[in-house]
Amino acid sequence: MTFQRRLLILVTAVVLLAGVGVAAVVRASSRAAEKDQARAGGPVVERGRVSLTPGDGGRRIVFRNMAWGPHRDELATVPADRPDGPRTASGVSCLRFHAAAGTGVCLQAGGGGVQDAYRAVVLDAGLKEVSARDLAGIPTRARVSPGGHLAAWTVFVGGDSYAGTDFSTRTSVLDLRTGTFEASLEDFAIRRDGQEYKAADVNFWGVTFTPDERGFYATLGTGGKTYLVRGDLAARTVTTLRENVECPSLSPDGTRIVFKKRVPDQPAESPWRLHALDLATGAETPLAERRSVDDQVVWTDGATVAYALPGDFGADLYAVPADGTGAPAPLLASALAPALLGATR
Structure with missing residues (x-):
């Protein structure tokens, strides 16, 4: 040799x-690190089976686990009635996530290139990849329709915060029944105040689907203002309904929206307060959460919403009644992007 x-x-x-x-x-x-967090009162996280099937194992929360350790960023689950109990981690990592009716959408880091790469991955009930699409920017919002047939996601393609006005987004919608893919809602026709509206600075974000899965609500940003819009997927149109509405989330019965609203005399980096909107009467009600929430809330049932606020390990989840009563309460520490499975309507 x-x-x-x-x-x-x-x-x-x-x-x-x-x-x-x-x-x-x-x-x-x-x-x-995981043992240190557990000793400090943090959650116990162990690898196991995670399912998106409604009712499989009772009413459950599936979410992005933010607890430090080998299962950080993985989808994990806990029983809805024992959110502080041991967590079961799936091995599937997501930056943003949502699920309904046995379908999940997972926005995740791709890797493999010089620049950051991201993908939108559709998951079946067993968390197996059904399809995937490359993303044009940083993941920020994700939603699945109540029947599990539609998925939507939003990414930042310029800027990285909703707090200011110097940002650009791209919002896409995928119909899992037909394979129809709307790469950008900016291709939809816009009607504002009864007139066709066009502008170079149009942005959409925060889709929430209607129960019949034929339409959606979302935020339209243009001219330094934000609007609640109602979208029609078949007609490929959106119509403005109300000003100063961001990241709407439609109630399970389709009658109310909880959203973040910019309020006066707040810091520029944290300008929002959660409000509820009655779609029939137009009445707005501020919720009991007085902190600024930069999130698209999730309805845990017909009366309560959950949302993320900054925490020691990135984010914690809280819950508050959607009618303005009560007080905010901790839901899950070291957690983000929840989906309630088996939720009552």
């Missing part, structure tokens, strides 16, 4: 051993 070959074998062995050592250190550090 030549000297050069012996040297190559030695170098290869050293590199392999170094890689094994680094991997072992990373695993040990993650486990130690």
Whole structure:
């Protein structure tokens, strides 16, 4: 054996051993961090089976686990009546997530290139990938329709915050029954105040689907203002309904929307307060949560909404009545992007 070959074998062995050592250190550090969090009162997280089938295992919450450790960023689940109990992690990582009727949409980091890459992945009830599409920017919102037949997502393609006005979004809708893909809601015709409206600065975000899965509500941003719009998927149109509405979330019965509203005399980086809108009467009600919420809420049932606020490990989930009564209460620590499975309508 030549000297050069012996040297190559030695170098290869050293590199392999170094890689094994680094991997072992990373695993040990993650486990130690998870144990430290558990000792500090944090959640216990273990790998197991996670299903999106409604009613499978009772009423449950599926969410992005933010607890530090080897299962951080994975979809995890807990019983809805024991949210502080042990978490079951799936091994599937998502940055944004939503699910309904056995269908999930997972916005995740792709990797493999010099620049960050992201994908929108449609998941079946067993969290198996059904289809995937590349994203044009940073994931920020995701929704699945009540019947599980439609998926929508929003990404930032310029800027990275809704707080200011210097940002650009792209919102897409996928019909899982037909394969029809609307790459951008900006291609829909817009009607404002009864007239066709066109502008170069149009942005959409925060889709929420109607129970019949034929339409949706969303936010339209243009001219420094935001509007609640009602969308018709078949006609490919949106119609403005109300000003100063962002990230709407439609109630299970389709009668109310909870949204974030910009209110006066608030800091520029945290200008919102949650409000409820009665679609029949137009009456607005501020919710009891007085902190600024930069999230699209999720209805946990017909009377309560859940939302994320900054926490020690990235985000915590809270819940508050949707009628303006009561007070906000902690729901899940170290968690983001929840979906309620088996939720009552």
